[in-house]
Amino acid sequence: AQTVTQSQPEMSVQEAETVTLSCTYDTSESDYYLFWYKQPPSRQMILVIRQEAYKQQNATENRFSVNFQKAAKSFSLKISDSQLGDAAMYFCAYIYNNDMRFGAGTRLTVKP
Amino acid sequence: SQTIHQWPATLVQPVGSPLSLECTVEGTSNPNLYWYRQAAGRGLQLLFYSVGIGQISSEVPQNLSASRPQDRQFILSSKKLLLSDSGFYLCAWSVLRGGETQYFGPGTRLLVL
Numbered sequence: 290a291q292t293v294t295q296s297q298p299e300m301s302v303q304e305a306e307t308v309t310l311s312c313t314y315d316t317s318e319s320d321y322y323l324f325w326y327k328q329p330p331s332r333q334m335i336l337v338i339r340q341e342a343y344k345q346q347n348a349t350e351n352r353f354s355v356n357f358q359k360a361a362k363s364f365s366l367k368i369s370d371s372q373l374g375d376a377a378m379y380f381c382a383y384i385y386n387n388d389m390r391f392g393a394g395t396r397l398t399v400k401p
Numbered sequence: 402s403q404t405i406h407q408w409p410a411t412l413v414q415p416v417g418s419p420l421s422l423e424c425t426v427e428g429t430s431n432p433n434l435y436w437y438r439q440a441a442g443r444g445l446q447l448l449f450y451s452v453g454i455g456q457i458s459s460e461v462p463q464n465l466s467a468s469r470p471q472d473r474q475f476i477l478s479s480k481k482l483l484l485s486d487s488g489f490y491l492c493a494w495s496v497l498r499g500g501e502t503q504y505f506g507p508g509t510r511l512l513v514l
Contacts, residue, residue, distance in 0.1 A: 293444075322501075324502065326505075331507075332439075332489060332507075332508050333505065333507055333508070334445075334491060334493075334505035335505075336502055336504070339502055380444055380445070382445075384503075387433060387435075387450050387452065387458070387495075388447065388460070389435070389445075389447060389503060390447075391444035391445040391446075392444055393443060393444045394442075394443070394444050
């Protein structure tokens with residue numbers, strides 16, 4: 290079974306600094322997708338970034354970028370120039386076919 | 402643009418009572434639909450998904466069931482709620498291909514007393 294592990298329950302970053310959230314996953318498939326979702330206190334799940342496993346190039350979305358290491362099954366999220374609005378729970382997710390698996394989440398605190 | 406609705410937003414129910422949570426999607430046709438549960442401080446657990454009307458796949462055996470009576474309507478039900486059913490329930494949709502991005506509704510907070 291596919292599993293997703295986020296080893297950092299909590300992280301903090303100073304406003305305007307950079308932080309990296311870690312994620313590893315386990316799968317025997319070769320063609321899958323990876324996501325980072327953000328869940329603010331409202332609990333709405335918001336897509337941050339998406340990565341196709343067949344693409345070697347790391348995905349980027351403005352201040353958000355990933356470091357995708359397929360052989361190591363690692364998928365970390367880098368947030369640059371952190372803002373107060375980035376404070377939230379961040380979930381790493383893996384999907385193959387219609388089966389999406391989520392990590393336990395990392396709570397990010399942004400200090401002013 | 403596509404919109405996903407869930408209701409009610411909050412629900413408090415006694416143990417043993419029935420449950421019906423509704424999810425509807427606007428602005429798209431033939432979506433994949435999903436029900437997730439999130440326990441406090443935890444990640445999401447996939448409960449059910451549907452690729453079409455009347456087609457339901459269950460991921461976790463439990464006292465919950467799902468139905469899809471219309472293309473863009475997905476219902477989560479229970480005949481008798483348990484204390485362990487308390488949680489945050491999220492509905493999501495994606496286009497009809499595996500691996501596509503899932504977009505989530507605002508969720509329903511369920512407290513079973």
